[in-house]
Amino acid sequence: MTEKNFIVPASEFNTQIAGSVNAKSPSNIALVKYWGKTSPQIPTNPSISYTLTQSFTETQLNFAPKKAEFSNISVRLNGEEQPNFVPKIQQFFDRIHAYAPYLQDFDFEIITSNSFPHSSGIASSASGMSALAKCLLLLEEKMLFFVENPLQRASFMARLGSGSACRSLYPGLVAWGKSSFLPQSSDLFAVPVDTKIHPIFTQFEDTILLIHEGSKSVSSTVGHQLMNGHPYAAKRFDEAKQNIGKLLEILQNGDLESFGNLCEHEALSLHAVMLMSKPPYILMMPNTIAVINKIWEFRKETNLPLFFTLDAGANIHLLYPTNEKEKIRDYIEKELLTYCQNGKAIYDFVNFENL
Numbered sequence: 001m002t003e004k005n006f007i008v009p010a011s012e013f014n015t016q017i018a019g020s021v022n023a024k025s026p027s028n029i030a031l032v033k034y035w036g037k038t039s040p041q042i043p044t045n046p047s048i049s050y051t052l053t054q055s056f057t058e059t060q061l062n063f064a065p066k067k068a069e070f071s072n073i074s075v076r077l078n079g080e081e082q083p084n085f086v087p088k089i090q091q092f093f094d095r096i097h098a099y100a101p102y103l104q105d106f107d108f109e110i111i112t113s114n115s116f117p118h119s120s121g122i123a124s125s126a127s128g129m130s131a132l133a134k135c136l137l138l139l140e141e142k143m144l145f146f147v148e149n150p151l152q153r154a155s156f157m158a159r160l161g162s163g164s165a166c167r168s169l170y171p172g173l174v175a176w177g178k179s180s181f182l183p184q185s186s187d188l189f190a191v192p193v194d195t196k197i198h199p200i201f202t203q204f205e206d207t208i209l210l211i212h213e214g215s216k217s218v219s220s221t222v223g224h225q226l227m228n229g230h231p232y233a234a235k236r237f238d239e240a241k242q243n244i245g246k247l248l249e250i251l252q253n254g255d256l257e258s259f260g261n262l263c264e265h266e267a268l269s270l271h272a273v274m275l276m277s278k279p280p281y282i283l284m285m286p287n288t289i290a291v292i293n294k295i296w297e298f299r300k301e302t303n304l305p306l307f308f309t310l311d312a313g314a315n316i317h318l319l320y321p322t323n324e325k326e327k328i329r330d331y332i333e334k335e336l337l338t339y340c341q342n343g344k345a346i347y348d349f350v351n352f353e354n355l
C-alpha cells in the first residue's frame with residue numbers, strides 16, 4: 001500500500017448534498033511510544049498501544065454545499081464555540097486534501113464532546129481526530145463512495161490529523177509504523193496486532209491519575225520536533241524498534257514483570273529524551289515522581305503487578321491486570337489519589353470488543 005492508493009479524483013464525489021453524520025472514537029495509551037516524525041506524519045519508530053474504553057470523543061459533522069468561495073468551518077466543544085480549534089482542523093483538511101478533494105466543496109459544522117474533562121490534561125487529539133476521520137468516511141458513504149477497507153482509510157486519514165489517532169480505529173492492541181516484527185504494519189496507517197495474546201493482557205486496567213489538570217507546557221507536535229537533530233535520537237528510535245519485538249514476545253508469553261519493566265522504561269525514555277532536548281522540558285511534576293516511587297515500593301512489598309506509563313505530561317497511567325483490580329484499587333484510593341491535583345482519577349480499561 002502506498003499513499004497513491006488513497007487518492008480519489010474529485011469526480012468520484014457528488015458534493016451537492018447536505019446532512020449530518022455522527023461517530024464515536026476512543027483514546028489510546030501507547031506502551032511503546034511514538035516520539036519523533038518526518039513529513040507527512042511518518043513516525044520515526046513504530047509504536048503499540050492499548051485502545052481504551054471510557055475516554056472517548058463523540059462528534060457530529062454537519063455538512064452543506066459551501067456558500068462562499070472558501071469553506072466555512074466552525075467547531076463547538078461541549079456546547080461552546082471554539083474558534084481556536086479551527087486552524088488545527090483546517091491543517092488536517094489541507095493535509096488530506098489529495099485524498100478527500102470534496103472537502104473544499106462543503107461548509108462544515110463540527111459539534112464534539114469528550115467523555116473526559118477538557119481541562120484534565122488528557123490529550124483529546126487521538127480520540128478527536130479519529131472520530132472526525134470516521135465522520136469523513138460516513139460522509140463519503142453518503143456521497144455513495146465505498147471503499148474496500150473503510151477502517152484502514154479512516155486510520156490513514158486520522159494519522160494526518162494526529163499520529164496517535166490512527167491507532168484509535170481498532171480495539172485491543174494496535175500497532176502503527178513499519179516493523180520487521182509485524183509483516184502487515186505500515187507507516188501510513190495502524191493495524192491490529194494479530195499475534196496470539198496471553199489472556200492476562202486481554203483484560204487490563206488503565207487508571208489515569210490526574211496529577212496536574214490543565215494544558216501541558218509542550219504540545220506533542222512541538223515535542224516531536226525536538227527529536228530532529230537530538231543527540232540521542234538514533235539510539236531512542238533503535239531501542240523503540242527493538243522494544244516492539246520484545247513486547248510482542250511478552251504479550252504472547254504472559255510475563256507480567258517484563259511487561260511492566262518494558263512499559264516503564266519506554267515512558268521514562270520518552271521523558272529522558274525530553275530532558276535532554278534543546279530547549280529542555282521537564283513535564284513530570286513532583287507528585288509524578290512521588291507516585292512512581294510509591295508504585296516501586298508497593299511492588300517490592302506486595303509483589304502485586306502494578307505498573308505505570310506516562311504520556312508527554314505529568315499524569316500517570318496505572319496499568320494492572322483486571323484480575324488484581326480489587327487489591328490494587330484499594331491501594332490507589334487509600335494511597336495514590338492524594339497525589340492528584342483534585343483527588344481525581346479516570347478509571348479506564350482496555351477495550352478488546354468491536355468499537
Ligand code: DP6
Nearest residue numbers: 030033034162163164220221311312
Ligand atoms: C507521547 O499523536 O499527539 O502520546 O502526531 O503531532 O499529533 P501529533 O502527535 P501525537 O503524539 C503522541 C505522543 C505520545 C506517544 C504515543 O501516543 O505514541
